[in-house]
Structure formats: structure tokens, C-alpha cells
Amino acid sequence: MLTALLREVPRTFDQAITRDGQSPDPVRAKAQHASYQKALEEAGYRIELVAADDNHPDCVFIEDTVVIVGEIAVAARPGAPSRLGEVPPVVGHLGDRLPVEHIEEPATLDGGDVMFIDGKLYAGLSDRTNREGIDQLGEVAGRQGIDLITVPVTRVLHLKSAVLPVDDRTVVVTPETVDESLLDDLRIIPEAERERGLFSALPLADGRVLVTDAAPQTASSVADLGIDVRPIDISEILAADGGLTCMSILFDI
Numbered sequence: 001m002l003t004a005l006l007r008e009v010p011r012t013f014d015q016a017i018t019r020d021g022q023s024p025d026p027v028r029a030k031a032q033h034a035s036y037q038k039a040l041e042e043a044g045y046r047i048e049l050v051a052a053d054d055n056h057p058d059c060v061f062i063e064d065t066v067v068i069v070g071e072i073a074v075a076a077r078p079g080a081p082s083r084l085g086e087v088p089p090v091v092g093h094l095g096d097r098l099p100v101e102h103i104e105e106p107a108t109l110d111g112g113d114v115m116f117i118d119g120k121l122y123a124g125l126s127d128r129t130n131r132e133g134i135d136q137l138g139e140v141a142g143r144q145g146i147d148l149i150t151v152p153v154t155r156v157l158h159l160k161s162a163v164l165p166v167d168d169r170t171v172v173v174t175p176e177t178v179d180e181s182l183l184d185d186l187r188i189i190p191e192a193e194r195e196r197g198l199f200s201a202l203p204l205a206d207g208r209v210l211v212t213d214a215a216p217q218t219a220s221s222v223a224d225l226g227i228d229v230r231p232i233d234i235s236e237i238l239a240a241d242g243g244l245t246c247m248s249i250l251f252d253i
């Protein structure tokens with residue numbers, strides 16, 4: 001069954017880690033999270049929720065804690081030490097349905113650095129994900145016959161801050177953040193310069209693509225490809241350096 005696992009917004013969300021000192025508003029974030037949940041429900045996902053933890057201001061970014069690779073749930077090891085405690089409750093929620101493997105110290109891996117598209121896994125080498133993390137992820141993928149491609153990431157938090165799939169062979173890329181030749185034969189749409197960092201996307205099972213309403217020019221380049229985009233306001237999530245992929249783990253079991 002198509003499922004979206006989400007984690008509620010904590011009351012302490014104003015203390016989430018930010019790269020530029022913004023202070024996201026927890027009340028508005030909760031409302032935006034509710035709209036996001038509704039959009040997923042409308043697209044046919046059954047919603048499961050993990051309760052918020054006020055001791056972990058970033059816990060709504062559930063994508064960073066567990067990555068499903070083929071048939072295996074990989075418990076990540078977030079590169080921000082304050083986020084390590086977010087992992088066990090999410091593993092606890094999934095662990096009775098999938099075999100779980102753990103990324104082990106000194107490896108770090110944030111789920112926001114992992115992108116699956118066109119049959120391949122791409123892993124961002126970033127401030128949060130190190131080579132050991134990518135090696136351990138690659139081992140789990142390789143055992144299941146899935147190739148992994150390492151993509152060094154600069155100027156942004158995660159690979160999926162800068163490279164966003166909008167269909168099964170097209171990505172929107174923030175210019176000068178990754179070596180685009182590593183993206184093989186994916187079709188690349190550049191994020192509009194004046195919308196830098198504001199575009200995010202999440203392809204849904206009903207064929208539509210959720211996009212941020214903060215990047216209309218980039219969204220219109222995506223729509224020009226014949227893709228059905230559905231804009232949504234997640235300003236407070238963007239203020240905390242998050243995007244549309246980071247608030248859910250989608251699976252079908």
C-alpha cells in the first residue's frame with residue numbers, strides 16, 4: 001500500500017538549524033505541514049505519523065533519518081550531531097515491515113543526500129554526508145544490484161537541495177552546485193537564477209508534482225515539459241533549509 005510517513009512539527013521548530021540565521025515560525029510551519037499532508041492524501045497516500053519531539057527541533061525533516069534502498073531500510077546517521085536522536089523512533093516505526101541496516105560511525109549520511117532516479121542511486125558528498133557514509137550505502141545498494149553514483153555538492157546543504165527529480169528522467173538543478181556531467185543522461189532543467197534555492201519538488205503517485213510556490217518561473221519551465229505541477233506554500237520549511245522531499249518517506253509495501 002502506498003504510504004507516506006511524516007513526522008509532526010515540534011513546538012521548538014524556531015530552533016531548527018539554519019544556514020543563514022533565519023528563525024522559522026512553528027505555528028505557520030504546522031499549517032504548511034498540514035497542507036502538505038493533505039496534498040499527499042489527495043494523491044492517494046495513506047498517511048502514517050511519528051509524533052514530534054520537542055528535544056529535536058529538526059525532527060519534521062524525517063527524510064534524513066531513514067532511506068529505503070530496494071528492499072532494505074537504511075538507518076541513516078545525520079551529519080549534524082543534534083539530529084542523531086531523531087533516527088530511533090523512525091526506525092522503530094518501519095522496523096517491523098522491512099529489514100533494517102545501520103550506517104555506522106565514523107560514517108555520516110543524511111537522507112537528503114540520497115536520490116533515486118532512472119534505476120540509479122545518487123549520493124551527495126556534502127557537509128552532512130561523508131565518504132564512509134556513501135561507501136556503506138553503496139554496499140547495501142550493490143548487494144541488490146543497484147549502482148551508486150557519488151556527486152560532490154557545494155554551496156547547498158544536501159544533494160536534494162540542488163537536484164530535484166520532477167519525473168523519472170528529469171531533474172531541476174541549482175546552477176554551480178554539482179558537476180552536471182555526473183548526472184549521466186538525465187534531462188537537466190536549470191533553476192532560475194533569481195529563484196536560487198527556492199525551488200523544490202516532489203513527484204507524487206498520481207502523476208502530479210508538488211512544487212514550491214516560491215519559484216514560479218522554474219515551475220513554469222517544468223510545466224512547459226507537460227508535467228502537471230501543483231504549487232504549495234512551504235515558506236517556513238524553506239526558512240529552515242528544508243524542501244518538499246524532506247518531510248516524508250514514501251514507500252509502497
Ligand code: CIR
Nearest residue numbers: 017061112240241242243246
Ligand atoms: C538541517 O539543517 O538539518 C535542517 N534544518 C534541514 C534539513 C532538510 N533536510 C532535507 O532537505 N532532507
